[in-house]
Amino acid sequence: MANSVLFDTPxxxxxxxxxxxxxxxxxxxxxxxxxxxxxxxxxGQFAYALWxxxxxxxxxxxxxxxxxDTLSMAVLSVLGALVFGVIFGVGxxxxxxxxxxxxxxxxxxFRAVPVIMLMIFAFYAIFNGMSISRGxxxxxxxxxxxxxxxxxxxxxRAGINALPTGQGEAAYAIGMRKTQVMRIILxxxxxxxxxxxxxxxxxxxxxxxxxxxxxxxxxxxKIPKQLPQTFNNVVPTTLVIAALYIITNxxxxxxxxxxxxxxxxxxxMLQVSMVGDAGHKQSATTL
Amino acid sequence: xxAVIENLPxxxxxxxxxxxxxxxxxxxxxxxxxILVAMRVGPIxxxxxxxxxxxxxxxxxxxxMVFFFFTFAGPRIGIKFNFVDVHIGTFDFTAFYAGAIVALxxxxxxxxxxxxxxxxxxxxxxxxEAARAIGLPFGGVMAxxxxxxxxxxxxxxxxxxLIALLKNTSVAAVxxxxxxxxxxxxxTNNNADERWGIFFAFAIGYVVLVELVSLVAASFExxxxxx
Numbered sequence: 239m240a241n242s243v244l245f246d247t248p249x250x251x252x253x254x255x256x257x258x259x260x261x262x263x264x265x266x267x268x269x270x271x272x273x274x275x276x277x278x279x280x281x282g283q284f285a286y287a288l289w290x291x292x293x294x295x296x297x298x299x300x301x302x303x304x305x306x307d308t309l310s311m312a313v314l315s316v317l318g319a320l321v322f323g324v325i326f327g328v329g330x331x332x333x334x335x336x337x338x339x340x341x342x343x344x345x346x347x348f349r350a351v352p353v354i355m356l357m358i359f360a361f362y363a364i365f366n367g368m369s370i371s372r373g374x375x376x377x378x379x380x381x382x383x384x385x386x387x388x389x390x391x392x393x394x395r396a397g398i399n400a401l402p403t404g405q406g407e408a409a410y411a412i413g414m415r416k417t418q419v420m421r422i423i424l425x426x427x428x429x430x431x432x433x434x435x436x437x438x439x440x441x442x443x444x445x446x447x448x449x450x451x452x453x454x455x456x457x458x459x460k461i462p463k464q465l466p467q468t469f470n471n472v473v474p475t476t477l478v479i480a481a482l483y484i485i486t487n488x489x490x491x492x493x494x495x496x497x498x499x500x501x502x503x504x505x506x507m508l509q510v511s512m513v514g515d516a517g518h519k520q521s522a523t524t525l
Numbered sequence: 526x527x528a529v530i531e532n533l534p535x536x537x538x539x540x541x542x543x544x545x546x547x548x549x550x551x552x553x554x555x556x557x558x559x560i561l562v563a564m565r566v567g568p569i570x571x572x573x574x575x576x577x578x579x580x581x582x583x584x585x586x587x588x589x590m591v592f593f594f595f596t597f598a599g600p601r602i603g604i605k606f607n608f609v610d611v612h613i614g615t616f617d618f619t620a621f622y623a624g625a626i627v628a629l630x631x632x633x634x635x636x637x638x639x640x641x642x643x644x645x646x647x648x649x650x651x652x653x654e655a656a657r658a659i660g661l662p663f664g665g666v667m668a669x670x671x672x673x674x675x676x677x678x679x680x681x682x683x684x685x686x687l688i689a690l691l692k693n694t695s696v697a698a699v700x701x702x703x704x705x706x707x708x709x710x711x712x713t714n715n716n717a718d719e720r721w722g723i724f725f726a727f728a729i730g731y732v733v734l735v736e737l738v739s740l741v742a743a744s745f746e747x748x749x750x751x752x
């Protein structure tokens with residue numbers, strides 16, 4: 239912690255003071271943790287019967303299947319979002335003001351509307367012909383495709399703008415056309431820079447798959463909705479399912495960081511902010 | 526559009542709940558985020574590690590699961606909001622509402638924390654070193670050199686976090702708060718032939734609110750910018 243802009247390397251007096259603070263903080267943290275465990279114990283949440291379903295093969299398989307649904311919805315929607323993002327990202331960079339205008343409108347609209355509203359709308363107005371669970375599945379995929387696609391369109395545009403201008407200029411200089419410059423020179427480089435951002439967008443998509451609960455329980459979120467009805471174990475179920483989400487997301491974040499190191503190097507991950515000009519990079523966390 | 530016009534008072538009231546959710550949990554998130562970031566960037570390693578652990582834990586949990594915890598799991602282990610029963614005009618704020626505010630604040634404060642931290646990280650080391658080299662005391666280094674720059678750099682990411690919060694208030698619809706998205710779901714169910722009109726009416730409401738927040742943020746960013 240020595241290299242911080244906030245404070246100098248501590249001397250002997252400051253170190254002694256920090257030791258005191260460390261002891262106090264540790265005691266408080268352990269106390270808080272102990273209190274949480276006490277509350278759980280006091281309300282009988284550690285009883286084996288409440289945790290048994292998670293090691294019962296039948297329920298374990300159901301949880302794994304739900305987990306697979308969640309994962310496949312997230313993967314499908316990010317793949318769709320990639321296509322959507324490239325199309326509207328290129329649209330926003332177009333020389334024709336009509337294309338720019340349409341792309342801007344679509345991207346801004348889907349970035350500003352809550353995902354859960356898109357899901358309700360898709361479920362009742364678009365996929366109402368299918369069976370309920372299939373309709374719910376595709377509502378999630380569609381809603382997350384357009385939302386994450388709008389975010390990726392901005393990431394894509396930032397990726398193109400972050401390339402050295404010499405790349406495009408050199409391509410024009412050797413006589414390439416506009417589409418060739420985009421397709422052969424700019425797009426491949428931008429996508430490479432985008433790969434980590436795309437993977438970390440999967441974390442967002444994975445978390446948002448849970449929102450379909452408002453119309454129909456599908457994916458991991460259906461477990462805390464349904465399992466406690468039989469076993470009356472809402473606290474253990476919530477903790478286990480939350481842990482599954484967290485582990486999956488941490489694994490994805492790790493993969494994104496590896497990809498960042500491999501494809502991009504030490505530079506910061508591409509991210510876009512909701513305000514200000516998207517041209518300059520901000521390290522806002524994607525939400 | 527008949528259904529939209531007929532139900533306009535209900536729609537406006539629903540958006541009123543959305544705005545109230547946003548304002549209350551926005552303020553709480555800013556406070557919580559500031560406390561968390563103080564832990565994370567402070568000189569006490571134990572607090573920094575605990576802060577990082579907590580932030581990563583909450584940030585990777587779906588907001589819906591946070592809601593689930595405070596609405597269904599919480600009451601089993603003694604986390605209850607039954608004491609909340611406030612009535613302002615025609616608006617009723619009950620236990621559901623309080624649970625929603627707590628869930629939203631717990632979730633958003635971790636994102637605010639990361640936004641503020643990115644602002645601190647944006648200040649180059651040389652700034653603090655130069656400030657110390659010309660003999661400024663600790664308070665001077667902080668108050669006149671480091672924090673003003675960190676604060677300016679964190680305005681756009683904090684605004685992003687707050688806009689995300691505004692959209693996330695819609696999750697409260699799943700847990701019994703009659704805000705805009707819940708109202709939309711009810712109307713979509715009751716008026717099968719007007720789904721497109723209803724969707725666009727509510728979507729425009731959200732777009733207006735989001736643009737409003739981002740305009741305010743952009744104007745703050747401009748006002749605090751150094752020439």
